[in-house]
Amino acid sequence: MVKRAALVTAAAAAVLSTPWWLPRSVVALRMKIFARVNGEESLTVPNPALGPDRFEQLYGHPAANGRSKGAVLSDLFWYWLSPGPHVHQEHLEAGERYAEVAACTQAVLAGTSRDLTRAAARCAAAALDELGTRRPRLVRLRDLMMPIWASFFYELVFQEPCPPAVRTLITDNADDVVSALKCTRPRRMYRRAPLTRHLLRRLAAGDVPHRLPRGLTRREQAYYLQGTFFNTAVVQMSEAMAHLLLVLAEHHDVQGRLAADPADDRYLDHVMNETLRLYPLFGIAHRIATDEIDLGTGAPIPAGSVLCFSYPDYHLTGHRDPHAFVPERWETLSTKTAHHIPFGVAANRPCPAWRLAPLVMRAVTREVLTRFTLDSAVAHTRSLPHRAPCLLVPRERPLPAPAARAVRAFLWARDRCEDVGRAPAQLVLGTWMVLAARRRRMAETYFATHDTEGRPLPRHPRTAATAADGTAATPPDAPADHDGVAPAPEDGAGPQDGTGRPRCPFDP
Numbered sequence: 160m161v162k163r164a165a166l167v168t169a170a171a172a173a174v175l176s177t178p179w180w181l182p183r184s185v186v187a188l189r190m191k192i193f194a195r196v197n198g199e200e201s202l203t204v205p206n207p208a209l210g211p212d213r214f215e216q217l218y219g220h221p222a223a224n225g226r227s228k229g230a231v232l233s234d235l236f237w238y239w240l241s242p243g244p245h246v247h248q249e250h251l252e253a254g255e256r257y258a259e260v261a262a263c264t265q266a267v268l269a270g271t272s273r274d275l276t277r278a279a280a281r282c283a284a285a286a287l288d289e290l291g292t293r294r295p296r297l298v299r300l301r302d303l304m305m306p307i308w309a310s311f312f313y314e315l316v317f318q319e320p321c322p323p324a325v326r327t328l329i330t331d332n333a334d335d336v337v338s339a340l341k342c343t344r345p346r347r348m349y350r351r352a353p354l355t356r357h358l359l360r361r362l363a364a365g366d367v368p369h370r371l372p373r374g375l376t377r378r379e380q381a382y383y384l385q386g387t388f389f390n391t392a393v394v395q396m397s398e399a400m401a402h403l404l405l406v407l408a409e410h411h412d413v414q415g416r417l418a419a420d421p422a423d424d425r426y427l428d429h430v431m432n433e434t435l436r437l438y439p440l441f442g443i444a445h446r447i448a449t450d451e452i453d454l455g456t457g458a459p460i461p462a463g464s465v466l467c468f469s470y471p472d473y474h475l476t477g478h479r480d481p482h483a484f485v486p487e488r489w490e491t492l493s494t495k496t497a498h499h500i501p502f503g504v505a506a507n508r509p510c511p512a513w514r515l516a517p518l519v520m521r522a523v524t525r526e527v528l529t530r531f532t533l534d535s536a537v538a539h540t541r542s543l544p545h546r547a548p549c550l551l552v553p554r555e556r557p558l559p560a561p562a563a564r565a566v567r568a569f570l571w572a573r574d575r576c577e578d579v580g581r582a583p584a585q586l587v588l589g590t591w592m593v594l595a596a597r598r599r600r601m602a603e604t605y606f607a608t609h610d611t612e613g614r615p616l617p618r619h620p621r622t623a624a625t626a627a628d629g630t631a632a633t634p635p636d637a638p639a640d641h642d643g644v645a646p647a648p649e650d651g652a653g654p655q656d657g658t659g660r661p662r663c664p665f666d667p
Contacts, residue, residue, distance in 0.1 A: 201232075201445075201464070201465040201466075201467055202460065202464055202465070202466055202467065203443070203467040203468075203469055204217060204466065204467070204468055204469065204473075205469065205472055205473055205476065208456070208457065209454070209456065210476075211473055211476035211477060211498055213454055213456060214468070214473050214498075215500070215504055216454060217452065217454060217460075217466065217468075218446075218466075218468055218500075218504045218506070218507055219504050219505075219506030219507050220452050220454075220506075222448050222449050222450035222451070222452050222462070223446045223448060223449075223452065223466055223507060224253050224446065224449055224507065224508075225252065225446055225447025225448065225449045226249070226250050226251060226252050226253075226446070226447070227244075227250045227251075227252065227447075227602050227606070228252060228447065228602070228606045228611060229447045229463055229465075229606075230445060230447050230465045230602070231465075231597070231603075232445050232465060232467075233250070233445075233602035233603075234596045234597060234599065234600050234601055234602045234603060235592070235593060235596040235597075236250070237250065237596070237601040237602045237605075238346065238592065238595065238596035238599060238601060239336065239339050239340050239346065239592070239596075240336065240386060240390060240391075241346070241348065241351070241601075242348070242351060242352075242355055242382055242385065242386075243378075243379060243381075243382020243383065243385065243386055244386070244601065244602075245605050245609075245613065246260070246375055246379045246382050246383050246386070246613075247382070247383070247386040247387065247390075247391075248260050248261060248264060248383070248386070248387050248391075248511070249386075249391065250602075251611075252611035252612075253611075254611055254612050255374070255612060256372070256374055256375075256611075256612050256613055259372040259373070259374055260372050260375075260383060260387075261511065263369065263370070263371055263372050263383075264387055264511045265511060266369060266370070267315050267316055267369055267388070268315065268511060268512060268515050270315075270515075272518055275515055275518050275519055276518050276519065276521070276522045277522075278311060278314055278315075278519075279307075279311055279518070279519035279522040279523055280522040280523070280525070280526055282307050282308075282310040282311045282314070282321075283307045283522065283523040283526040283527070284526050285310065286303075286306045286307045286310070287526060287527065287530055290303070290551075292530050292531070292553040292554075292555070293553065293556075294553070294556070295550060295551060295552045295553070295556075295558055295566075296550075296551045297548065297549070297550055297551075297566070297570075298548075298549055298551055299545070299546035299547055299548055299549070300400070300401040300404045300405055300546065300547035300548075300549050301337075301397050301398060301401040301543065301546040301547055302334075302546055303401075304396070304397040304400040304401055304404075304523075305330045305333055305334065305393060305397045306326055306330055307397075307400075307523060308392065308393045308396040308397050308400075309321065309326045309329035309330050309333065309389070309393055310326055311396075311519065312329075312388045312389065312392050312393055313325065313326070313329065313389075315388070316367065316369070316384060316388055317361070317366065317367065317368070318368050325357060328353050328354040328357055329354060329389045329393060330393075331350045331351075331353070331354070332350060332351045332353075332354040332385065332389055332390065333389060333390060333393040333394050333397070334350075335347050335350040335351055336351070336390050336394055337394045337397075337398070339592065340394075341542055341543075341544045341585070342544075342584075342585040342586075342588045342589035342592065343544050343581065343584065343585060343588070344588070345588055345591070345592065346592065351385075354385055354389060355381055355382070355385055358381040358384050358385055359377065359378065359381045362377050362380055362381055363377070367380075367384075371383070371384075374612075374613070392512065395440050395510075395512075396512075396516065396519070396520075398440055398543060399434075399435070399440055399516065399520060400520060400523060400524075401543060401546070401547040402434050402435075402438040402539075402543065402547070403430070403431060403434050403520065403524060404524070404527060404533055404547070404549065405533075405535060405537075405539055405543075405547045405549060406430070406433075406434050406438075406484060406539070407430075407524075407528075407533050408533035408534050408535035408549050408550075409484075409535060409536075409539060410484060411534075413430060413486060414528070414532070414533060417430065417524070417528055418528045418532070418554075421525045421528065421529070424521060426486070427521055427524065428489070428517065428521075429486040429487065429488075429489040429490065430486045431517060431520060431521075432486070432489045432494060432499065432501075433484055433485065433486045433488065433489060434484075435499075435501035436474045436478075436499055436501070437474070437482075437484060437541075438539070438540075438541045438543075439470035439471055439474055439500075439501055439541065440501065441470045441503075442469070442470060442471060442541065442542070443467045443468065443469055443470070444467075444468045444470065444503070445465055445466065445467050445468070446465075446466045446468070446507070447463065447464070447465055447466070448460055448461070448462050448463060448464040448465075448466060449462065450462050452464075470500065470501075471541055473498055473500070474498060474499060474500075476498050477497060477498040478497070478498070502516070529554075530553065530554060531551040531552060531553060531554060532551075532552045532554060532557065533549055533550070533551060533552075534549070534550040534552065534563060534566070534567060535547070535548060535549040535550060535567070535570055536567040536568070536570050536571040536574075537549075537570055537571065537574040538574055538575075538578070544581055544585065545574060545577060545578075545581070548570050548573070548574060549570075550563070550566050550567070550570065
């Protein structure tokens with residue numbers, strides 16, 4: 160009887176304690192599964208042999224410049240970032256095609272600090288005013304931010320206000336991308352396809368006022384706009400702002416100081432630097448060694464190695480009390496010399512929005528703090544799978560202290576309960592998507608039939624036979640599964656497509 164009671168007690172304790180041990184155990188298991196995707200040729204830095212002092216040296220090495228070709232991990236990212244990952248700026252190999260795409264991106268993002276700040280503030284004000292300031296609201300900060308950045312980047316691309324219906328297309332697309340990346344929901348191409356069709360229509364009508372890369376077909380241009388501005392830009396800026404606002408919701412003293420002096424850009428920059436140090440937007444950035452790399456520290460790194468640069472691990476080195484949130488540390492630290500690369504390294508394709516992001520984040524933060532106080536008690540991790548639950552309270556109508564404590568307790572309890580179900584779901588979905596990506600082999604298939612500039616490789620009898628039966632050159636489900644969009648009739652001809660090139664498997 161005593162033994163049975165002990166077993167029941169132990170079982171009950173295990174069940175009741177699941178919010179504390181289950182999520183982190185599942186995350187650790189999920190990371191092991193993803194690590195196996197990289198294969199034996201992968202090298203994660205920093206590590207005991209290549210410490211933080213060699214991190215940026217390796218990252219900036221001229222031979223650490225391969226992007227997609229030759230890495231199994233690329234198949235997974237191509238799967239997540241469809242449609243059109245073969246023309247996504249992040250995945251293009253160095254060469255003329257990348258140079259043309261990068262120049263176009265910089266032209267779209269260009270603008271004076273004043274104009275960019277005003278545009279971001281205007282988009283934020285419009286979205287927040289729709290939300291209203293008459294009563295407290297429970298929100299998910301990432302969801303709150305997405306419409307703001309959807310409108311902002313639409314204005315940069317089309318140089319006109321974003322219609323509400325199109326804003327919904329963009330947020331649906333971006334939400335599906337980031338949810339798949341976080342393994343909280345499966346990839347659903349039907350949520351991305353409407354935006355692709357919209358962009359194709361706008362391109363056919365000549366509505367894009369920028370000179371787009373001429374080496375891309377019209378469909379590839381649509382994929383480029385969707386991937387660069389309405390996937391990556393919207394997702395990354397929404398994540399960055401969600402982290403920043405959640406930090407303010409957790410640290411009321413910091414929030415109060417910024418609200419009392421909105422013009423204190425110096426302190427706000429310290430807060431942003433510390434936020435991005437603790438919660439970098441990139442977990443692992445991978446590169447492929449295109450040649451042997453000798454750092455003078457022992458055996459050289461062979462060509463073909465997959466180099467995995469861990470931003471969180473690097474950001475925790477070289478700082479006193481590295482896990483603590485201390486914006487004041489940046490009073491004496493310099494972003495140029497500290498172990499701090501929130502936008503990558505200058506020698507290896509830094510984020511094209513490295514100049515724009517701090518400007519517009521300041522503007523949006525001011526708009527939020529002008530209207531609301533923020534409060535939250537949820538767990539804060541880099542991956543932000545819960546989308547940052549938060550209480551927004553209108554500044555003119557503060558909540559009584561007991562009510563605020565009750566809401567904080569509710570947020571804390573709900574977050575722990577959601578974690579119990581979310582962690583196993585992430586494990587299952589992540590494993591399933593890894594297997595699906597490996598089965599489709601999108602990057603491997605593409606580079607088996609195309610060079611790094613997107614030109615079809617010369618076909619020989621074996622390649623032709625393989626392609627004919629649809630087993631290697633083009634998987635039977637590649638066009639429909641890859642972009643989920645029926646080809647537009649006008650895509651098969653015209654000045655953009657009149658190159659005489661065979662249609663590639665990712666340009667259906």
